[in-house]
Amino acid sequence: MPLVEVSHLVKHFTRDAGLFRAGTRVAAVNDVSFSIDEGETFGLVGESGSGKTTTGRCLLRLVEPSSGTVTFRGEDVLGFSNKRMREARRDMQIVFQDPYSSLNPRMRARDIVEEPLIIHKLGARAEREARVAELFGLVGLNPAHLDRYPHQFSGGQRQRIGLARALALNPSFMILDEPVSALDVSVQAQVVNLLMDLQAQLHLTYLFIAHDLRLVEHICSRTAVMFLGKIVEMGPTAALFAAPQHPYTRALLSAIPVADPDAPRQRVVLDPTSVNRDAGLREISAGHWAAV
């Protein structure tokens, strides 16, 4: 049984009609289905506005989906009561993209990492303090800096604080919403390696949302490509990168920068007319699906 199963997920954002304009409805996520197995890293890629972040937030109900189902360990997440949902959040956490806005600037690092433990009433004060120090060490931060405020840390260090906060509740599933895209390239590698180490050490399952395809190729076992709110291609990462089927995937992959400036390269430009937007996903090869 997959750990997370998403089927026919839809999220519409509506804007009410005003005095001088008609109401509008945008389908940010349009009939998205996928599943994530325990222990794997599932990549969700696409350009800005393709709906990948909204999809991630719908799984945690930070955004309420318009329709569809999300199951976690076989349980219907969207049917949870508020109380049950709060409990369930212990098991499913998120690391945000922007390490500057994801930490409350008025709280010390210690309090930020301790907050989830307080919310779920885990441990006495001394135990919580010990746990916070342990988490700080786990993500590679110096416990001597526990009393610092977020602005006293670098971007990479701040992302580690966000990671420590997400790990505090011992989740089994984490959504990594572009966790390194706001960081310098050299720091990106450190944080990605940390994420991989933690996954092995703590048996975590990741939903890795990204637009950096090289990163996805490096760390994801399976990948789904989103385009205009839909998944247009999904499969084992190696197969998808080796033989992209959908025109959008081809265009996306051809945009990956190549380290050698003299290397011959051909940039594929997406021809919108070549995309059949009503096409359903069909299986091209084992586990490799494309909407062509």
Next chain:
Amino acid sequence: MLRAGAVIVVFAVVAALVGPLLTPFDPAAQDLALRLAGPSVAHPFGLDELGRDILARVLAGARISFLVGLTVVSVSASLGTLLGAMAGYFGGAIDDLISRIVDVLMAFPGLLLAIALVAVLGPSLGNVLFALTIIGWVGYARLVRGQVLRAREFEYVQAARAMGAHTWRILWRHVIPTAMPAVVVQATLGMAGAIIGEAALSFLGLGVQPPTPSWGTMLNGGRAHLLDAPHLTIFPGVAIALLVLGLNFLGDGLRDATDPKSKSSNSRV
């Protein structure tokens, strides 16, 4: 500006606190033989129409002004912050309800509404506090609602939800603190407004009742003697103007100091 405002306000606070030590006279004691006497060495501000020492009464009146200012501001800021935060965070029907009440109250000229309320409820210090709070909280509510609409989308607020925090914890720990600098500025300016409001109501005979000294009732008492004994009006009038000016300076200074956009240009506050 911040410094000038702070000096005036601190001076007024100290005067209100140690007032009775600065003058040997009781603010209610009458010396009818010396009624309307002008400033002298013994009575630096002179005496009023009942022969009471004006300096003693101005100092005692400062206490009433601060009592009104602090009470009105603390109650209306708390109430306005809570309701504004709820309106901004929950949105929907709660926002509609709170925002419409705010709109209705803002449509009235504030002082006129306060006069009407006190006229109906009867003149007393308690009713003045009530009326000024009723017109006062809406400003905070509108201000905080706007701040909260912005803060609601911050990722650290989303993170708190993802952790499973209760709504009240999110509001209290993450959302309301974001709005606090703006509320402090508004409270400083609001205190000036409340002090003027009390003085106006007392001037109209709707506020603090004699013999309790208030700057507004003193102005009213001096009204009949504007020409023959102007010191009855000048000293409480100057006291009101100075304190309100000081609070406005302080509020403007705080606003500049907490506004990140004006930090460089206001390094000399």
